[in-house]
Amino acid sequence: MDIRNKTYDDVLVLSPEGRIDHANSEDFRNSLGPFIDRCKSNGSRMVLDLAGVDYISSAGLRCFMLAEKQAKAQGGTIVVAAMQPVVKEIFEISRFTLIFETYATVREALARFSPAALKAYQA
Amino acid sequence: MLVRFWGTRGSLPVALTSADIRRKVETALSLAIAQGVDSPDSLRSFIDNDLDFSISQTYGGQSSCVEIETGRAEYLACDMGSGARAFGTHIMSAQKSGPIVVNVLMSHVHWDHIMGFPFFAPAYVPGAHIRIFGCHDVIEKAFRLQQSAPCFPVDFSRLAANIEFIKLEAGQIAEIAGFNIAPKLQRHTGNSYGYRLERGGKAIVYSTDSEHKLEDPAETQAFVEFFRNADLVIFDAMYSLLDAVSVKEDWGHSSNIVGVELAQLANVKQLCMFHHEPAFNDERIQSVLNETIRFERLTRGDQALIVSAAFDGMEIEV
Numbered sequence: 463m464d465i466r467n468k469t470y471d472d473v474l475v476l477s478p479e480g481r482i483d484h485a486n487s488e489d490f491r492n493s494l495g496p497f498i499d500r501c502k503s504n505g506s507r508m509v510l511d512l513a514g515v516d517y518i519s520s521a522g523l524r525c526f527m528l529a530e531k532q533a534k535a536q537g538g539t540i541v542v543a544a545m546q547p548v549v550k551e552i553f554e555i556s557r558f559t560l561i562f563e564t565y566a567t568v569r570e571a572l573a574r575f576s577p578a579a580l581k582a583y584q585a
Numbered sequence: 586m587l588v589r590f591w592g593t594r595g596s597l598p599v600a601l602t603s604a605d606i607r608r609k610v611e612t613a614l615s616l617a618i619a620q621g622v623d624s625p626d627s628l629r630s631f632i633d634n635d636l637d638f639s640i641s642q643t644y645g646g647q648s649s650c651v652e653i654e655t656g657r658a659e660y661l662a663c664d665m666g667s668g669a670r671a672f673g674t675h676i677m678s679a680q681k682s683g684p685i686v687v688n689v690l691m692s693h694v695h696w697d698h699i700m701g702f703p704f705f706a707p708a709y710v711p712g713a714h715i716r717i718f719g720c721h722d723v724i725e726k727a728f729r730l731q732q733s734a735p736c737f738p739v740d741f742s743r744l745a746a747n748i749e750f751i752k753l754e755a756g757q758i759a760e761i762a763g764f765n766i767a768p769k770l771q772r773h774t775g776n777s778y779g780y781r782l783e784r785g786g787k788a789i790v791y792s793t794d795s796e797h798k799l800e801d802p803a804e805t806q807a808f809v810e811f812f813r814n815a816d817l818v819i820f821d822a823m824y825s826l827l828d829a830v831s832v833k834e835d836w837g838h839s840s841n842i843v844g845v846e847l848a849q850l851a852n853v854k855q856l857c858m859f860h861h862e863p864a865f866n867d868e869r870i871q872s873v874l875n876e877t878i879r880f881e882r883l884t885r886g887d888q889a890l891i892v893s894a895a896f897d898g899m900e901i902e903v
Contacts, residue, residue: 484799484802484805484846487799487800488800517884519846520799520826520830520840520842520843520846521799521800523826523827523830523842524799524800524830527827527830527831531831548883551879551880551883552842552880552883552884554876555841555842555876555877555879555880556825556826556827556840556842557825557826557827557828558826558827560827561827561831
C-alpha cells in the first residue's frame, strides 16, 4: 500500500488512502513500518492524516496501536488528524481515542507540534 | 429453539449494591416526575417504554450458563457457571415426571464456568442423569477438585445423581439431545471450545472465552466458517477493542468490534454479546450495546445484523 508522505519542518505527515481492513492490514503495516522506524528518540513527531481513509477495521486499528507503541518506545509521538465521520466514530467506539490525540485537521495537528511546521504547511 | 440465559457475566459473579439500586430508583423517579407520571397505567407504560433497560432492570451478575431448550424430556446447557444454581432450581420446579436428564457442554473448566455445579440441585437427586460433555481431558478432575475439602463441604462422591463425563473431539460432530453439535478449538489460556448447535435448519453458536488474533487471516476465516449463516452467535465481547489488542492482549477474550466484524463476514442473523466485564455496571453495558448497534449500522453490508447484550433471564427465540 502506498502511503503519501510529506515533511513540514520536522513533522512527518502520512496520508494513507482507501479502506484499511482485514484484507490489506498487513500490507498497510508493512508500508507504515519504515516510517515508524524513523520515529526515533529525538522527539520525532508524526501526523496520520486520515482524510483519504473511508473505513478502518479492527485489524487496521491494531496496526495503529502497534505503530503508536513502537513510536512511543522510541521516544516519538503519533497523532491522528482529519478523520472522516465514519472513521472517527469507529475510533471512538473502539476506545482508540484513549491512546491517540485526534485533531479535526492536519493544520490543527501541526499547530499542536510546532509553529515552524505549521508555517511550512501554510506556505 | 429457545435460548435462555441463566448467567451472562464474565470471570466473576457480581451483584448490584444498595447504592446501585438507590441510583436506579432515584433516576427512575426523577424521570417519572419530569414526565408527569400520575397513575398506575402511565407508570407501567413509562417503565416499559421510556426508561432505559439499565435503569428499569439489570443485566445481572451470574457467570456463564446458557440453556437451549430441546423440546424433549431432557435439558441442554452450555457451561455451569454460577447461573447454574437458578437453572437447577428451574429444572426442579418444572420437572413433572420421569427422571431428570441434563446435558452440559463445557467450554472449559476455568472456575467461573464450573462454580455453579456444587449448587446445581439435580446433582443431588437420585436417579437424575447428568452428562457433561467437553473436549478437555481435565473436566472430571476439575469438577471433583472444586468439591474437595477444604474448598467445599460436600464431596463430589456424595452427589446422588448419575454423573457422566463424555469426551468430545474438536471438528467432529456429536449428536446430543437432538442437536448436531460441532466443537471448535478457541484461543484461551488452557484452551476453550466453542460449540455450533444445529437442528431443523437452525444454527446457534456458543463462543465464549475466545480471543481472536487479528494478524492471522486463516484464523479469522476459520471462525467465519464456524459462524457461517448462524441464526444466533453468543460471543465473548468482554473488552473494548483497544483493551483487547493492548493491555489485555493474551488474556483470552474478545471485543464487541471483532464480534460484529466476524458476524458480518459470516452472514450471521443475530449477535448476542456475552461474558460481560465484571467491572462494568448496567449503564456501562448498555452504553457498550448502544455503541455496538451504532457500529453495526456504520459498517453494515447487504444484511442487517441484530445486536443484543445478554442478561440473566433473557430468552431469545431462534
